[in-house]
Structure formats: structure tokens, C-alpha cells
Amino acid sequence: MTLYDAKVGGEYQIRELLVEDAVTRRLEALGLNEGTKILILNRKKKGALILKVRGTRLALGKHIASHIEIREM
Amino acid sequence: MKDHIRVACVGNPNCGKTTLFNALTGSRLKVANWPGVTVEKVEGKTEYEGVEIQLVDTPGIYSLTCYTIEEKVTRNCVLEDDIDVIINIVDASSLERNLYLTLQLLELGKPVVLALNMMDIVKERGMEIDLHRLPEMLGHIPVVPVSAARREGLGILLHAVIHHYEEGMEEYLLDYPPQIEDKIEKLQVMFRAQYPTHAAQRWHAIKLLEMDEEVTKDHPIQVTDIVDRSYEKEIIQCKYAHIETIVAETLFYKKGRRGGTDRADALLTHPVWGIPIFLLIMALVFFLTFTVGDALKGILEMGLEALSEAVRGILQAVHTASWLQSLVVDGILMGVGGILTFLPNICILFLALAILEDSGYMARVAYVMDSVMGKVGLSGKAFLPMILGFGCTVPAIMATRALETESDRRKTMLITPFMSCSARLPVYVLFSGMFFGKYSALAALSMYVVGMVIAILSALVINRFQKGKANNSLLIELPEYKRPNPRTIRIYVWNKLKDYLTKAGTTIFLASIVIWFVLNFGPAGLVERPADSFGAILGRWLEPVLAPAGLGMWQIAVALISGISAKEVVVTSFSVLFGVGDAGNGAGLTAVMEGLRAANPDFGPLNAYCLMLFCLLYVPCAATLATVKKESGSLVFTLKMMAFELILAWCAAVLVFQIGSLF
Numbered sequence: 001m002t003l004y005d006a007k008v009g010g011e012y013q014i015r016e017l018l019v020e021d022a023v024t025r026r027l028e029a030l031g032l033n034e035g036t037k038i039l040i041l042n043r044k045k046k047g048a049l050i051l052k053v054r055g056t057r058l059a060l061g062k063h064i065a066s067h068i069e070i071r072e073m
Numbered sequence: 074m075k076d077h078i079r080v081a082c083v084g085n086p087n088c089g090k091t092t093l094f095n096a097l098t099g100s101r102l103k104v105a106n107w108p109g110v111t112v113e114k115v116e117g118k119t120e121y122e123g124v125e126i127q128l129v130d131t132p133g134i135y136s137l138t139c140y141t142i143e144e145k146v147t148r149n150c151v152l153e154d155d156i157d158v159i160i161n162i163v164d165a166s167s168l169e170r171n172l173y174l175t176l177q178l179l180e181l182g183k184p185v186v187l188a189l190n191m192m193d194i195v196k197e198r199g200m201e202i203d204l205h206r207l208p209e210m211l212g213h214i215p216v217v218p219v220s221a222a223r224r225e226g227l228g229i230l231l232h233a234v235i236h237h238y239e240e241g242m243e244e245y246l247l248d249y250p251p252q253i254e255d256k257i258e259k260l261q262v263m264f265r266a267q268y269p270t271h272a273a274q275r276w277h278a279i280k281l282l283e284m285d286e287e288v289t290k291d292h293p294i295q296v297t298d299i300v301d302r303s304y305e306k307e308i309i310q311c312k313y314a315h316i317e318t319i320v321a322e323t324l325f326y327k328k329g330r331r332g333g334t335d336r337a338d339a340l341l342t343h344p345v346w347g348i349p350i351f352l353l354i355m356a357l358v359f360f361l362t363f364t365v366g367d368a369l370k371g372i373l374e375m376g377l378e379a380l381s382e383a384v385r386g387i388l389q390a391v392h393t394a395s396w397l398q399s400l401v402v403d404g405i406l407m408g409v410g411g412i413l414t415f416l417p418n419i420c421i422l423f424l425a426l427a428i429l430e431d432s433g434y435m436a437r438v439a440y441v442m443d444s445v446m447g448k449v450g451l452s453g454k455a456f457l458p459m460i461l462g463f464g465c466t467v468p469a470i471m472a473t474r475a476l477e478t479e480s481d482r483r484k485t486m487l488i489t490p491f492m493s494c495s496a497r498l499p500v501y502v503l504f505s506g507m508f509f510g511k512y513s514a515l516a517a518l519s520m521y522v523v524g525m526v527i528a529i530l531s532a533l534v535i536n537r538f539q540k541g542k543a544n545n546s547l548l549i550e551l552p553e554y555k556r557p558n559p560r561t562i563r564i565y566v567w568n569k570l571k572d573y574l575t576k577a578g579t580t581i582f583l584a585s586i587v588i589w590f591v592l593n594f595g596p597a598g599l600v601e602r603p604a605d606s607f608g609a610i611l612g613r614w615l616e617p618v619l620a621p622a623g624l625g626m627w628q629i630a631v632a633l634i635s636g637i638s639a640k641e642v643v644v645t646s647f648s649v650l651f652g653v654g655d656a657g658n659g660a661g662l663t664a665v666m667e668g669l670r671a672a673n674p675d676f677g678p679l680n681a682y683c684l685m686l687f688c689l690l691y692v693p694c695a696a697t698l699a700t701v702k703k704e705s706g707s708l709v710f711t712l713k714m715m716a717f718e719l720i721l722a723w724c725a726a727v728l729v730f731q732i733g734s735l736f
Contacts, residue, residue, distance in 0.1 A: 019546075022140050026548065028309045029136035031170050036313075041335065044344045048443040048453065048547050054169040057334075059440040061452055061547030 004066035006040045006049070013037055015069040023064060030058060037073065077125035078238055081151055083178060084162035085171050086110075086133030086143075087552045089190040092561065093162055093221035094130040097231070101564045105430035108133060108550055112143065112474045114150050121231040129156070135170075137177040139287050142474050151181065152273065158184045158238045160230070165202060165218070166194040166553065168324055172316045176247060179212060180276045184242045186233050187216040188226075194553060198332060203323040210319045212245030222558045249311050256282055256299050263294055283308055334433075334554045341434065347441040354434075355463075358425040359521055363502065363514045366418030373417065377410045396599060400589055404649055408585025411648040412577050412641045415499040419573055420566065422495055426464050427565040431557040435460065436549055443547045449529055450536035452476075452545040455485045459528060462492030463521070464569065466697040469494075470704055481545055484535055486701055487714055490693040491528035493521050495573070496640035500688045503644050507666050508681040516682065524689050527725070576639060580695075584642045588635055588649050603628075603650060622726035623680040623734075624687060626673050633687065639694050679733040683726040690722035 006012055014036045017024045031054040032038070041057060043049035048061050060068075082090045086108035095102055098117030103110060115130045131150050132143035139145050151159060161178050163171040178185050187208075195202060208216045215233035219226035249257065260278035264271070271277065271292075280288040281296060283305035341350060381402055388398045429435060435457060443453030455476055462469035469489045473482045493501070497520070505516035591608040593599060600606050604627075611634075612627025619625050624633075632646035651668035669676045692698070692715050702711045 023546070023548070025138060025305060025309075026135070026140060028306065029138065029173065030550070031173065031313060033310050033313055042338060042342050042344075044444060046444070047447065048440055050338070050342060050440060050551060054167075056167045056170045057338075057551040059436070059443070059453075059547055059549050059551055061443055061447070061545075063546035064548060065546075 001070060001072075002066050003038075003049070003051075003060070003064075003068040003070050004062060006043070006051075006065075006070060008040050008043055010040050011037060011073045012040070012070040013073055015071050018067040018069060019064055027064070027068075031056075032058075032068070038070070076123070077127060078157040078235070079127045079129065079155055080158045080160055080234055081129045081131055081156045082160050082162055083131055083147060083151060083174070084133060085135055085164060085167075085174060086550065088133065088162050088164040088167075088171060089221040090133060090162050091130055092558075093160075093188065093190065093219065093227075094128060095564065096221050096224045096227060097126075098128055101568060102130065103565055103568060104561045105427075105435065105565075108436065108475070108552075110430075112146075112471055114146055119231070121228070122235060124235050126231065126234065134174065136174060137181075138285065141477070145287075151178075151183075156183065158186060158234050160186050160188050160234060162188045162190050162221075164191050165189040166191045166198065166200070168202065169316055169320050172319060173312055175211065176312045176315065177276075179214070179245045180247070180279060181273045182242060182244070182275060183273070184237045185214050186230065186237055187211065187214055188230055189216060189218045190221050192218045193220060194555075199327045201325045201327060203325070207319070207323045210322065212243050214242075214245075222560070247312065247315055249308070253282070253304060253307060253311070256304070259299050260294075260296060263296065264292070267294055268292060279308060332553070337554050338437070338551070342437050342440055347437075348445070351438055351441050354429070355521070356518065358422070358429070358463075359518055360514065361425060362418050362422045362498070363517055366415075366421045367502070367506075369417035370414050373414045377406075377414060381406050381410070396593070399593065400586070404585050404589030405582065407648045408588065408645040409577050409582050411645055412499060412581050413574075415502065415641075415644075416570065416573065418498055418502060419495045420570060422498065423464060423566045423569040424562065426460075427562045428557045429460075430565070431555075431561050433552045433554040436551045439547065439549050440551065445529065446532075449532035450539065450545065451481060451484060451532060452547045454547060454549055455481060455545075458485055458489055459492050459525075462489045462494060464495055465572070466490050466492070466494045466693055467700045470697065470700045473704065478545065480539070483705060483710065484532055486705060487535070487717070488528040488531050490697060490718065491524045491531070491690065493524045493689055494640070495569075496694065497688055499641050499644045501685055503647070503665070504681045504685050508678040516685075520685055520689050523686065527690065527721070531721070576641075580639045581641060581645055584635055584638045585645055585649060588631070588642075588646050591631070592649060618723075621730065622687065622723060623683045623730035624726065626669075626676070628669075628672060629684065633691065636688065637692055637695060639696070640688065643688055679730060682733075683730045686729060687722050687726045690718060690725055692719055692722075 014032055014034055016034065017027055017032065036053060039052040041050045041052055048059055049065055050057055050059050082094050084090045091102050091104045091111055094100060094117060095104065098119050100117045102115060111130060111132045113132070117128045119126050119128060129150060131147040134144045134147045136144065137148050139148060150156070159178055161175050163175065175187065189202070204216060204218065208214055215237050217226055217230045217233050219230055257275065257278050260281050261274050264274050264277050277288055277292060281294065282300055284300060284303040341347065384406060385398065385402050388401060438460060439453035439457055442456040446453050446456055458469045458472040461472050466489055470486055473485045476482050476485060501517040501520050505513040509516040592603045592606045595605045595607055603609060608631045609627045612630035615630035616625045616627055619630060628650050632643045635646050636643035647665055651665050698711055698715065701714060702708060705711065
């Protein structure tokens with residue numbers, strides 16, 4: 001499943017980042033790496049979502065979210 | 074021992090670099106609680122224990138790569154400028170993410186001092202940091218808890234900076250897995266052979282292994298046998314794995330408590346209520362600006378009236394030539410003074426914007442508006458410069474630097490001037506006050522809504538015709554909410570008021586004099602009636618063009634042309650035209666209205682509304698144009714933008730006037 005299918009309050013683990021290279025590097029620098037645990041804080045039905053990773057909150061748009069593979073914990 | 078050292082403040086966005094820089098140097102730079110506030114490096118000075126310390130504030134970055142403008146600026150500053158010590162400011166409440174940059178800075182081999190900021194939030198959240206173990210795990214660099222906002226720990230920090238500089242840096246080696254470490258060592262040897270005088274050799278070796286674009290370009294080394302691919306991913310993962318061990322040993326949670334931020338976000342970023350709440354907040358901001366501001370304005374107006382009378386009295390007493398009396402009182406005092414009476418409105422507007430920015434709400438607006446902006450091909454982040462545009466378009470245009478791509482930047486630059494800036498506020502206050510009676514606040518408020526709608530519609534149209542659309546997805550950190558800091562707010566509002574006063578003293582002062590001359594001199598020299606002046610002659614040429622918009626009066630043409638110098642000058646021109654010092658108060662209003670009616674008996678609310686609309690949309694002020702030219706680097710783009718906005722303003726005003734005239 002991708003991050004875009006994640007549910008509010010759900011805890012997941014990153015499997016793979018499949019966005020453009022430059023965006024991938026930025027996400028990795030922000031601490032979203034393979035195996036990182038994340039918690040979904042809030043999301044819109046179709047669109048951006050807010051997640052907690054390594055103690056900080058990130059808002060990600062639909063395009064990025066739908067290109068991050070995750071697995072449930 | 075050197076008697077002066079250069080120190081760079083480096084850290085993640087929003088960790089308090091500028092607050093610390095301001096506290097250390099006594100500077101008054103703008104601070105706000107959202108990522109991307111500082112876009113250029115800024116220098117300042119302080120002294121400690123007889124050592125002069127030159128401080129450089131840098132834009133916030135997450136990483137020493139070179140993907141964004143901010144990263145490039147900061148990285149070049151740390152690498153190339155002769156920085157002696159780096160103060161790495163760390164948001165202690167978000168230690169895990171912040172340490173990633175720290176590990177990269179340590180690899181540079183320069184002395185690093187860690188300033189742990191926001192320890193109060195750490196305490197509030199029931200966390201504890203082992204201040205003894207943390208430096209041990211970071212190669213024994215000094216770690217100093219500070220509070221930039223309350224100015225605590227600053228002396229100890231500066232002491233640590235000087236001391237650490239004199240002691241020098243212990244070499245810090247992060248353990249990479251053997252096959253990567255092996256490559257780094259080989260690269261370092263090759264790098265040293267080719268660039269023996271270069272500092273930060275290990276860092277350069279690591280960057281070569283990451284296939285960093287700039288390092289590879291600037292330091293070409295034949296390394297294909299070692300660097301068979303980019304090892305960036307592995308290197309990042311090693312660093313984060315190392316950080317996880319550091320955090321596990323130094324950070325303790327005493328009690329898990331759900332922070333206030335999460336509770337506030339449940340409401341403010343609600344999927345349904347998020348946008349209505351945002352619109353309500355903005356409506357409240359402008360409502361306060363108009364109502365409370367107007368109440369305070371009366372006091373200033375009385376003062377100005379008294380001053381005008383006194384000056385006129387003095388000039389008459391010393392028998393000054395009557396044209397000079399007119400220039401000073403009708404030209405300068407009325408032109409400049411008329412603008413100064415709007416100071417309370419502007420003060421309240423900036424106070425509200427400062428509170429919004431400092432509380433941490435701004436980053437949420439990017440999230441909340443992402444779906445709307447997505448429809449016009451921009452990410453929610455592009456909405457941040459637009460909100461800043463409510464204050465002043467110039468910093469708003471500069472804030473577009475935080476956007477990822479050049480086409481996003483240009484698109485945002487093009488639509489940002491449609492956000493009603495504080496300079497357009499006097500125009501709205503004056504004309505809505507004159508023609509809309511008790512609905513004046515509503516009429517003025519509608520300008521803000523119309524501006525926003527037109528901005529978004531323009532972006533939509535541009536998006537339709539744009540080729541090769543990129544996927545501009547939102548990516549922004551949402552900071553903790555915090556209580557706005559009074560000092561930060563004071564600096565912010567004072568800076569803005571100072572800008573406004575400076576503008577009144579320079580641009581508007583000059584414009585008042587020029588306008589006075591243009592309206593008092595004609596082909597025959599000094600004229601009795603403005604209708605015979607150069608201004609009138611020029612304005613009459615434009616009357617036919619403006620007539621379909623209900624603005625076919627030479628006075629309005631003159632006001633609009635002069636308004637390009639600064640939008641407030643539209644009001645200045647009316648004050649000078651009709652000899653009203655304080656165009657805002659009762660008597661002044663009547664005089665301007667009478668003047669307008671005398672020149673054109675049909676001039677009514679519809680005409681006034683079209684005038685406001687035209688002022689909102691037409692060519693932005695000279696300062697904005699200069700900024701757009703500088704930031705876009707293209708004169709053609711700037712000229713196209715001018716033409717687009719002029720045509721749009723005319724079409725919109727004509728449309729409203731023609732349809733409105735039917736009723």
C-alpha cells in the first residue's frame with residue numbers, strides 16, 4: 001500500500017520511496033528512510049496529509065504520498 | 074589569539090537561528106514560526122571577553138546538499154567564507170531530526186558548538202536530555218542549553234565559541250560500514266593529492282561518494298572506479314542509524330503527554346473546517362484593521378489639522394511667498410500627512426500578521442490551502458507568499474524563493490500583487506468611507522476577497538496554457554504552536570511601521586512635491602485652477618480610455634499614474650487635488666466628495682468601487698516591479714506582467730461598471 005491509502009491514527013513503516021530523485025533525497029534528509037516508523041496525524045479525504053516522523057510533523061501532498069510505499073505495523 | 078572570529082549560525086528552518094542572532098547582536102531581523110523566513114545570509118557583530126565576534130545568520134536548512142536556494146546559500150557560506158566556528162542551533166524538542174544536520178556539520182572538520190534551543194518545550198512535554206552523554210557521543214563538542222527568546226545562556230554560548238575555537242576541534246569520525254569507509258578513505262587520499270590546500274577533505278570525499286552535483290563539478294577528480302554509483306542513500310541511512318543510538322541514550326520520556334499542538338491541529342487542520350476557519354481568521358484580521366484602526370485614526374487627524382494650521386500661520390507670519398505656502402501646506406503636509414493618518418490601520422494589520430506568523434499557524438495554511446492551490450497547479454506552499462502579500466508585496470515576492478521550481482516561482486510572483494497590500498489600504502479606507510457609509514468595512518473587505526479570487530483564477534488560466542506541468546507536491550514541516558513572543562512581535566511591527574514611515578518621508582514626500590507642481594503649473598506658468606495644469610492636460614488624454622470603466626476624469630488619470638510610484642500616492646494625489654490634508658475625517662471626506670462631484674456630477678458608489686478595483690489590479694508599485702525584475706532576472710517577464718495586470722484591471726473595471734450601470 002502507499003502512504004496515500006493510510007488511515008488517520010495508523011502507525012506504519014516506510015518500505016520504499018518512489019518519488020523523483022531530488023524529492024527522495026529531501027525526504028531522506030528529513031528522516032523518512034526505509035524502515036522509519038510514522039504515525040498519521042491528520043489527512044484530507046483526497047489530498048495532503050500530516051504525519052509524525054522522528055518527533056516532527058510533516059505535511060505531504062498527494063503526489064508524494066501516493067509514491068511512498070508503506071506497510072502496516 | 075585572534076582578536077576577531079567569524080561565526081556562522083546554522084540550523085534547521087524554524088529552530089530559532091534568527092531569534093538567537095537578534096539576541097546576540099541586538100539586530101532587529103524578522104523572525105516567524107514557519108519554514109523559509111530568512112532567505113539570505115545576514116551579518117552582525119558582538120563582543121565577548123575582548124574578542125570581536127562577527128556573526129552570520131544563514132537560511133534554515135535540513136541538510137548540506139544543494140537542492141534548494143537556501144541550502145546553496147548556507148552551504149557556500151559555511152564552506153567558502155572564512156568561518157572560524159559554527160554555532161549549530163538545534164531545536165531540542167525535535168532532537169532526532171536536527172542532529173542529522175549536526176552530523177554533516179561535524180564532518181566539515183570545523184569547530185562546532187551545539188546550542189540547544191527550546192529546552193522549555195522539552196520540559197513541558199515531559200522529556201529529558203542527558204547533557205553529559207550528548208557531547209560525549211558527538212565528539213566532545215560543547216553543548217550549551219540556551220533560550221534565544223528569553224535571552225538565557227547567551228554568555229555561556231559565546232564563551233564556549235571562543236574557548237572551542239582556541240582549543241580546536243577533535244576529529245570526529247562517524248562509523249560507516251567498512252565498504253563505504255574504505256571508499257571514503259581512498260577518495261580522501263585522491264582529493265588531498267589534487268587539492269592539498271583545501272579544508273574539509275573528508276567532507277569533500279563523502280560528497281564525491283554521494284555524487285553531489287556541485288562538488289563533482291567544482292572538483293573534477295577521476296573517481297569512476299571508486300564511485301560506481303551514488304552512495305547517498307546509504308550515507309543518509311548510516312547517519313540516521315547513528316542518530317537513533319544517540320537519541321536512545323540521551324533522550325528520555327518521563328511521561329507521554331499529548332501536546333497542545335496536536336489538539337489545536339485537530340481543529341485548525343480539520344479536513345472540512347480547515348478552510349472556513351482560515352477564511353474566518355483572515356476576515357477577523359481585516360475587520361479589526363478597518364474598525365479599530367479607523368477609531369484610532371481620528372486622533373492623528375486632529376493632530377495633523379492642528380499642525381497644518383500652525384505651519385500655515387507661521388508661514389504667513391513671516392510673509393512667505395504664497396506659492397511656497399501652498400507647496401508646503403497643500404503639497405507636502407497634505408500629501409505626506411494624509412498618508413500618516415493611516416498608520417493605526419497599518420499597525421493593526423501588521424500586528425495581526427505578526428501574531429499569525431509567530432504562532433506557527435502559517436505552515437498550517439499551506440496544508441489547508443493545498444487542495445485549492447493544487448487545482449491551479451501550485452502546492453499549498455505557494456500560498457504563503459500570497460498571505461505575506463497582504464502586508465507588503467516586496468517581501469512576499471522574495472519569499473517565493475522557498476518554492477522548489479522556477480516556473481512555480483514565476484507563477485506565484487505574477488499573482489501575488491493581487492493580494493491587497495497595506496499600501497492599498499488607504500485607498501480602500503478613503504473611498505469606501507466616502508461612498509459606502511455604514512457598509513464601508515464590507516466594501517473594503519470585498520476587495521480582499523476579489524483580489525484572492527482573481528489571483529487564483531489567473532493561476533488557473535496560466536496553468537491551462539502551461540506546457541510540461543511538474544508534480545508540485547506539498548512538502549513542509551509543521552512547527553509546534555507557541556505563544557507569540559512579545560519581543561518578536563514588537564520587532565516585526567516596528568520594522569514594518571519604520572518602512573511605512575520611511576516611505577512617507579521619501580517616495581511619498583517626493584511624489585507630493587511632483588504632484589503639486591504638475592497640478593499647479595501649466596504651459597502658462599503658475600495656474601489658478603488645476604484644470605489648466607500640465608497634470609490636467611496629460612490626464613485628459615487618458616479620459617477616453619478610462620471612461621468605459623466609469624473613471625473618465627483627468628483627476629483620476631493623474632492619481633492612477635502617480636500611484637505607480639507607491640499605491641498610497643493615489644490618496645496623496647486626491648488630497649493635493651482637492652486641498653484636503655486629512656482625507657480620512659468627516660470634513661476631508663466631504664471636501665473630496667464635493668471635489669469629485671463638482672468635476673463629475675454622476676460620480677457615485679459604482680464609480681468609487683471601480684476605482685478601488687482598478688487600484689487593486691493595475692500595475693504594482695515601482696518597488697514591487699524592481700523586486701520582480703531582480704528575483705525573476707528577466708525584464709521581459711516583468712514587462713509582460715505589467716501589461717497583463719494593466720489589461721486585467723481595465724477589463725475588470727469596465728465589466729463591473731457596465732454591468733453595474735444596468736441596474
